[in-house]
Amino acid sequence: MRASRLVSLLLLLQARGRMTAQELSAALEVSVRTVYRDVESLGAAGVPVYADRGPAGGYRLLDGYRTRLTGLTADEAEALFLAGMPGPAAELGLGTVLAGAELKLLAALPADLGGRAARARHRFHLDAPGWFRHAEPTPHLAALADAVWRERMVEIRYRRWKTPREVTRRLAPLGVVLKAGRWYLVAQPGDGEPRAYRIASVLELTVLAETFTRPDDFDLAAFWDAWTRRYEESVYRATATVRLTEAALELMPFVFPPAMARMARAAAGPVDNAGWRYTAVPIESVRHGHIELLKLGADVEVLAPAALREAFTATARAMADRYQITPDRPVAPDRSAD
Structure with missing residues (x-):
């Protein structure tokens, strides 16, 4: 184990240049004291590892030193x-x-x-898109990826969900992310912090001759993790109080968006004497809650808000009227066997 760690430390310094003991500690998942001991061991073995003092210091290899110890297991x-x-x-x-x-x-x-x-x-095979989803057309993806790589400014015409629906943005592209079969551009507009843009919603793209300086402290993976958490928390602006059957609770992960199903299931109370469970379902709006909760059919009853319950009442009445059998509206013959 220690020999493997020494090799990893050597390759880290070779690949990244100067690194502090704290950075090496984090990369190797060991204590700083262990890093000190390992560096001493490399030096004793003849590896030219040097320590630079001061705020910008750290460990580095002698300029020009390279190791051929890069064999794969x-x-x-x-x-x-x-x-x-x-x-x-x-x-x-x-x-x-x-x-x-x-x-x-x-x-x-x-x-x-x-x-x-x-x-x-x-x-082993990776199939990124979710079930029943087709890949989105992303004609500008390759050009955006190239702009990210070359650190070139871009100007996009972008379609969004709020008004005005189409906007033009001048951006510094910092990275691209593939999430559940959907491509996103992470970019920094001139007026603020980095944001995420769905690449399928880019209508026009112009890659500019102007370059930009990528922020030294920007971490794409860390940004994406924080952004997705904020997005999931912010998109659900309201809550529906419902009672439902155990079957409906089990069905949620298959018909609801993941965050919505996860929060609703976590909030579910115990089964009452009538066989119902009560929970709070996060929803974006009354319309959104109406569409999503209809997927559970008669296994759910909306208790609040009143506007959502009224929407369900209207739907139930309309469907009852639609399927009511009367002399002037007989049941259509079953031709499935024809």
């Missing part, structure tokens, strides 16, 4: 090929690049590792 080779995503790479315009890189890697690996790595691709 069998597990690492398999994991590397599992990380390849042919579909998303093709959407980004990198399909042929990825295929070429894989061929070169396979050619460079020893025969036994190459065989194991190739088998991983044949046994």
Whole structure:
């Protein structure tokens, strides 16, 4: 274990340059004291590791020093090929690049590792979009990804849900994210903090000649994690109080958006004597709650708000009238066997 950690420390310094003991500690998931001991061990073994003092200091390798100790283990080779995503790479315009890189890697690996790595691709497959969803058209994705890579400013005409529906924005593109089969652009407008834009809603794109300086402290993964949490919390502006059956509670994850189902199930109380459970269902609006809760049919009863209960009452009356059997509206013959 310690030998593997020493190799990892050496490769981190080789790949990233100067790193502080705290940064190495976080990357290797060990204590700072352990980093000190490992650095001393590398130095004793003849590796030219130097410590720079001061606020901008840290550990670094002697300029020009490189190690050839970069061989892959069998597990690492398999994991590397599992990380390849042919579909998303093709959407980004990198399909042929990825295929070429894989061929070169396979050619460079020893025969036994190459065989194991190739088998991983044949046994595991990533299908990013959710069920019953087709891939969104994203004609500007490759150009946006290129602008992110080259740090070029862009101007987009964008369609959003609120008025005015179409707006023009001048942005510094910081990254692209694939979430449940949907591509998003993370970009910084001139007037504020980074935001997320759905790439399928980009109507027009102009990549500008002007470049921008990427913020040194911007972490795409950390931004996305925080942004998705804020989005899920902010989108549900109201709550519906309902009583429902156990069957409806079990059905929620299959018919509701994930955050909505998760919060409603977490708030559910115990079963009462009549077999009902009471819970609070987060909703965006009365209209949204009406559409979503109708999916549970007669296994749910809305208790509040009053406007949502009235909407259900009107729907129930309209459906009862629609399906009422009268002499002038007989049941249509069943022709399924014809």
